[in-house]
Amino acid sequence: MPKPQEFEKRLKSELHAEHVEVEDSSGGCGQAFAVVVVSDLFEGKNRLARHRLVNGAVKDLITAVHSFTQKNYSPAEWAAQH
Amino acid sequence: MFRSILRPQFASARQQFFRFMSKEVRQSIDAAVKSAPVVLFMKGTPESPACGFSRNTIQILGYQGVDPSKFAAYNVLEDPELRQGIKEYSDWPTVPQLYINKEFVGGHDIIVQMSEDGSLADLLETEKVLVQ
Numbered sequence: 001m002p003k004p005q006e007f008e009k010r011l012k013s014e015l016h017a018e019h020v021e022v023e024d025s026s027g028g029c030g031q032a033f034a035v036v037v038v039s040d041l042f043e044g045k046n047r048l049a050r051h052r053l054v055n056g057a058v059k060d061l062i063t064a065v066h067s068f069t070q071k072n073y074s075p076a077e078w079a080a081q082h
Numbered sequence: 083m084f085r086s087i088l089r090p091q092f093a094s095a096r097q098q099f100f101r102f103m104s105k106e107v108r109q110s111i112d113a114a115v116k117s118a119p120v121v122l123f124m125k126g127t128p129e130s131p132a133c134g135f136s137r138n139t140i141q142i143l144g145y146q147g148v149d150p151s152k153f154a155a156y157n158v159l160e161d162p163e164l165r166q167g168i169k170e171y172s173d174w175p176t177v178p179q180l181y182i183n184k185e186f187v188g189g190h191d192i193i194v195q196m197s198e199d200g201s202l203a204d205l206l207e208t209e210k211v212l213v214q
Contacts, residue, residue, distance in 0.1 A: 071195075
């Protein structure tokens with residue numbers, strides 16, 4: 001069973017993510033994760049391309065859980081929200 | 083055989099059946115993707131979704147006003163080959179998966195985000211798949 005830290009570590013190393021939030025949204029069973037990823041690799045890419053980057057980085061982890069949702073921001077988009 | 087399910091509330095919906103050879107999964111999925119302008123691969127059926135993400139996606143397509151006569155849904159739980167094959171076909175790890183005019187649009191997160199920012203409405207309009 002993947003741990004939240006595994007998602008975070010992988011997304012930071014593979015996608016140069018400057019900010020990652022991983023929420024265990026399973027309510028206890030550890031089978032559902034929701035992530036927020038902020039990476040400059042997303043700059044100029046549409047949603048589909050961003051999701052494919054994230055999916056590729058954590059592919060084996062996703063297949064091990066029941067549910068995986070993601071929100072992806074470029075650093076500029078993230079800054080505009082906060 | 084992947085059986086297409088259409089939403090019963092979609093008045094003009096007609097049931098479509100497709101017969102596929104088991105060893106030709108890719109061609110079968112090709113045919114499914116081409117079977118209607120809007121194609122959703124989901125868990126369960128539109129009237130009885132087997133997963134919250136599939137349920138929510140169906141609801142979004144419904145309130146956006148997708149034309150039922152231009153819509154087909156495939157239940158991946160009915161067919162293990164489809165369930166595994168669609169992930170490889172789309173290079174996408176999760177279900178539901180939405181295709182519009184043979185183009186992969188995305189999964190649940192993308193559909194929700196597109197619905198919220200209005201880009202889904204724009205896409206459905208551009209692709210001429212809404213109820214007139």
